[in-house]
Amino acid sequence: MSRICILGAGAWGTALATAFVGQGHAVRIWGRNAETCDEINRQHTNRAYLGEAKLPEDLQATPDMAQAVTGAEIVLFVAPAQSTGAVAASIAAHLAADAVLIACAKGIDNRTGQMQSEVIAAQLPDHAIGVLSGPSFAADVVRGLPTAVTLAMPEQEAAQSLAQNLSGGAVRLYASDDIAGVQIGGSLKNVMAIAVGICRGGGMGASAEAALITRGYAELVRLGVAMGARAETLLGLSGLGDLVLTCSSELSRNFAYGIAVGRGEDVSGLKLAEGVHTVSIANDIADRHGISCPVMQTAGMVLSGAMSAEEARIALMSRPVKAEHPERRE
Ligand SMILES: NC(=O)c1ccc[n+]([C@@H]2O[C@H](COP(=O)([O-])OP(=O)(O)OC[C@H]3O[C@@H](n4cnc5c(N)ncnc54)[C@H](O)[C@@H]3O)[C@@H](O)[C@H]2O)c1
Ligand SMILES: O=P(O)(O)OC[C@H](O)CO
Secondary structure (H helix, E strand, O other): OOEEEEEOOOHHHHHHHHHHHHOOOEEEEEOOOHHHHHHHHHOOOOHHHHOOOOOOOOOEEEOOHHHHHOOOOEEEEOOOHHHHHHHHHHHHHHOOOOOEEEEOOOOOOOOOOOOHHHHHHHHOOOOOEEEEEOOOOHHHHHOOOOEEEEEEOOOHHHHHHHHHHHOEOOEEEEEEOOHHHHHHHHHHHHHHHHHHHHHHHOOOOHHHHHHHHHHHHHHHHHHHHHOOOOHHHHOOHHHHHHHHHHOOOOOOHHHHHHHHHHOOOOOOOOOOOHHHHHHHHHHHHHHHHOOOOHHHHHHHHHHHOOOOHHHHHHHHHOOOOOOOOHHHHO
């Protein structure tokens, strides 16, 4: 049994907390909204994020950061990716010296270009840091449906031991030592899901969606490898696995966001879609590495309003014809 603190009382933080309580861990959630914490403690629900799903009675939530973090052996960062740095800075005074920190948000910091583990390390440099990512909808996990994700730490043995500790019930963790690869896959698949959603919303057909997923995956691998990922990791749960899930289910907020954009609907009231916040920094990083990423670039232009979905379709379809795997011909 471990003492676990979850930072973020939204859909994913609450679902992970529910799974870990079910495994016998002592879990405390920190949420910035006192009313949400009160609802989790008293009514055992988090309706704004998880509807009527029933949460464990011994799951505790608090808006008091010191209370949530003090004494925790494992701390998971589950607030939106762009807020991870601020959350990390705010826990420093309360954190046990040997606490292990796990990044669970999927996104690249759009100010610095850092991955989530780097954002955390910049604030809390003396801690072991890992990453948890893979195909997993909070709505599935909170209902106890089978889910497999990847847990990466810089040392394989440490990853293995933590994956063992946090696996159980319907959640199965696979261990990896490719901490960069796991988070790059998780960040870029959100952008691809928006692109495929735009295609769905624009009524471009199932063949076009399959083509975009495949060519989007080729980009994800090209850019991911240039950024330090291992290609095999990008073929795993946190890469291809999560790309498939997020590009195919309307439960995905990124996919749903893309669909709304493709239909020309108002997106201002939609839920968190991390790809919206990662797309422009991901395109900047691709430019810096000299990596061609037409799907991601076109998605960025549609999201910024520089191009319509229809113009994006024309732009992608009129690119020069080329080899499908140019790198294999050399
Ligand atoms: N929902 C899922 O199925 C799922 C699955 C895997 C990974 N994730 C990832 O987990 C991260 C969180 O997603 P989520 O689904 O829980 O989002 P959410 O929108 O459901 O919840 C986000 C939570 O963070 C809080 N929050 C927002 N801004 C904050 C800030 N500046 N400081 C502190 N707290 C803040 C919100 O109040 C809310 O409690 C995302 O990066 C997402 O990609 C989500
Ligand atoms: O709802 P999304 O698009 O943020 O996707 C949730 C998870 O990342 C799926 O693995």
